[in-house]
Amino acid sequence: MLDVTGITRRFGGVTALDNVSFRVGAGSITGIIGPNGAGKTTLFNIVTGIYTPTSGTVHLEGKNVTRHPPERLAAQGMVRTFQNIELFGRMTVLENVMVGLHTKSRCGILASALRLPWQIAEERRLREQARHWLDFTGIGDLADIEAGNLPFGKGRLLEIARAMALQPKVLLMDEPAAGLNSRETLELARLIQRIRETDVTVALVEHDMELVMDICEAIVVLNLGKKLAEGTPREIQENPDVIAAYLGEG
Numbered sequence: 001m002l003d004v005t006g007i008t009r010r011f012g013g014v015t016a017l018d019n020v021s022f023r024v025g026a027g028s029i030t031g032i033i034g035p036n037g038a039g040k041t042t043l044f045n046i047v048t049g050i051y052t053p054t055s056g057t058v059h060l061e062g063k064n065v066t067r068h069p070p071e072r073l074a075a076q077g078m079v080r081t082f083q084n085i086e087l088f089g090r091m092t093v094l095e096n097v098m099v100g101l102h103t104k105s106r107c108g109i110l111a112s113a114l115r116l117p118w119q120i121a122e123e124r125r126l127r128e129q130a131r132h133w134l135d136f137t138g139i140g141d142l143a144d145i146e147a148g149n150l151p152f153g154k155g156r157l158l159e160i161a162r163a164m165a166l167q168p169k170v171l172l173m174d175e176p177a178a179g180l181n182s183r184e185t186l187e188l189a190r191l192i193q194r195i196r197e198t199d200v201t202v203a204l205v206e207h208d209m210e211l212v213m214d215i216c217e218a219i220v221v222l223n224l225g226k227k228l229a230e231g232t233p234r235e236i237q238e239n240p241d242v243i244a245a246y247l248g249e250g
């Protein structure tokens with residue numbers, strides 16, 4: 001589904017990533033982990049088109065998408081969520097999802113202001129889709145409140161609803177559990193599993209080991225810019241190099 005091959009990224013004299021390759025299998029939940037400074041964020045930003053690699057390629061379903069900007073990647077089926085949630089605080093929860101849908105619809109926000117009959121029908125269709133994804137993430141009852149008034153954990157669910165509304169093939173999540181309490185993290189785990197059940201491939205960068213070990217079937221470990229290991233949660237937990245890298249961190 002997603003093939004990352006030989007990615008290197010240098011920032012001046014610092015090699016943040018050194019020849020990193022891995023594959024995210026279709027229909028999998030894949031975790032990318034590693035101690036602080038391992039290169040996870042840099043890798044994520046390269047895969048999602050925010051940074052360009054110094055060398056290496058990214059393929060989505062066999063197509064070379066290296067250096068495609070985020071909007072183009074979204075249209076091709078790769079959508080991401082951010083660690084720092086970016087919502088439109090003065091819009092309602094429902095409108096936040098609809099804004100994303102408008103970018104895909106033939107009816108832009110300005111055009112829809114003209115209120116022609118087909119535009120009204122289109123608007124209704126987008127509203128129903130947006131409601132569907134709010135229900136899916138469990139915040140349908142909050143549709144009409146201002147997004148700025150959402151508690152943090154619900155904001156994260158809204159961001160996921162907004163990403164899912166774009167109907168990605170692969171969803172990349174940047175530390176989805178950051179800032180969540182243990183109950184919210186458990187709910188997030190179940191939600192990510194339900195996302196996968198809708199045939200969306202998931203890759204996540206995450207510090208919460210319990211979450212990663214619970215839901216990922218494949219894990220890639222980075223350390224000091226290099227791929228240290230990859231395998232099942234069990235293989236990773238038993239890998240002496242991985243244990244040493246994490247002990248070294250503490």
Ligand SMILES: Nc1ncnc2c1ncn2[C@@H]1O[C@H](COP(=O)(O)OP(=O)(O)OP(=O)(O)O)[C@@H](O)[C@H]1O
Pocket residue numbers: 011014015016034035036037038039040041042043
């Ligand atoms: N824009 C930049 N300019 C210079 N160096 C950078 C830049 N971005 C990252 N680096 C360096 O690249 C290395 C990898 O950083 P990165 O943020 O990708 O790691 P990380 O695994 O995401 O860490 P953390 O878990 O702490 O978020 C670090 O040495 C960092 O200092």
